Amino acid sequence: MMTLSSVVRGPALLPIIQADTPTQAVQIATALQQGGIGSVEVVLRTQQALGAITAIRSALPELLVGAGTILSAADAKAATAAGAQFLVSPASTPHLLEAMLATGVPIAPGVATPSEIAMACEFGLTEVKFFPAHLSGGIAMLKALSGVFQQVRFCPTGGINQQNLADFIALPNVFVAGGSWLTPDKLVHTQDWAQISALAEQATVLANQYKAA
Numbered sequence: 001m002m003t004l005s006s007v008v009r010g011p012a013l014l015p016i017i018q019a020d021t022p023t024q025a026v027q028i029a030t031a032l033q034q035g036g037i038g039s040v041e042v043v044l045r046t047q048q049a050l051g052a053i054t055a056i057r058s059a060l061p062e063l064l065v066g067a068g069t070i071l072s073a074a075d076a077k078a079a080t081a082a083g084a085q086f087l088v089s090p091a092s093t094p095h096l097l098e099a100m101l102a103t104g105v106p107i108a109p110g111v112a113t114p115s116e117i118a119m120a121c122e123f124g125l126t127e128v129k130f131f132p133a134h135l136s137g138g139i140a141m142l143k144a145l146s147g148v149f150q151q152v153r154f155c156p157t158g159g160i161n162q163q164n165l166a167d168f169i170a171l172p173n174v175f176v177a178g179g180s181w182l183t184p185d186k187l188v189h190t191q192d193w194a195q196i197s198a199l200a201e202q203a204t205v206l207a208n209q210y211k212a213a
């Protein structure tokens with residue numbers, strides 16, 4: 001199985017797209033791409049999230065499109081059938097890990113404790129999502145985990161913003177940083193695509209300073 005880090009495109013950023021319609025999802029993704037983003041995560045939290053994945057894949061073939069909020073085997077299957085090129089989850093259970101692995105696409109299951117990381121390692125995984133990153137100990141926790149889990153790389157998500165992004169991305173055990181700070185509800189609802197592109201551009205510059213694009 002390919003790792004997520006080996007397929008991520010563009011800067012080491014994984015902005016979240018939460019869209020009410022496929023059309024809106026394509027608008028958000030287009031704004032992000034114009035700001036330099038190469039990979040996005042569509043969260044399965046809206047009725048039309050699966051349609052959003054399919055629509056972005058077809059409208060923006062250069063973008064790597066994954067699915068987030070994978071909580072069941074059914075989610076994993078539906079997301080990959082819709083065209084998701086990777087899967088991330090907020091949590092890990094043995095059943096969920098088996099189901100995500102069975103899809104064959106790169107995955108980063110959610111972990112917040114050493115035991116969950118150890119379980120992911122037992123499944124042969126070396127890349128995981130650290131969620132919710134800020135509330136689970138943030139940068140200090142990632143540093144503490146680096147000593148014992150030397151082979152594990154993290155995608156911190158939850159509480160990342162333009163202010164703390166550089167500190168997260170600079171950590172050697174962080175391969176990509178995710179979150180919703182580039183696509184705030186307010187900008188989506190006012191259709192301020194230029195501002196979303198501007199935020200993406202600022203984050204891209206920061207990310208590229210610490211991780212090669």
Ligand SMILES: O=C(O)C(=O)C[C@H](O)[C@H](O)COP(=O)(O)O
Pocket residue numbers: 016041043068069070088089090131157158159160178179180181
């Ligand atoms: O559901 C998933 O798989 C997720 O990816 C969870 C989201 O990434 C976080 O809820 C984003 O957190 P904020 O950036 O603080 O808004």
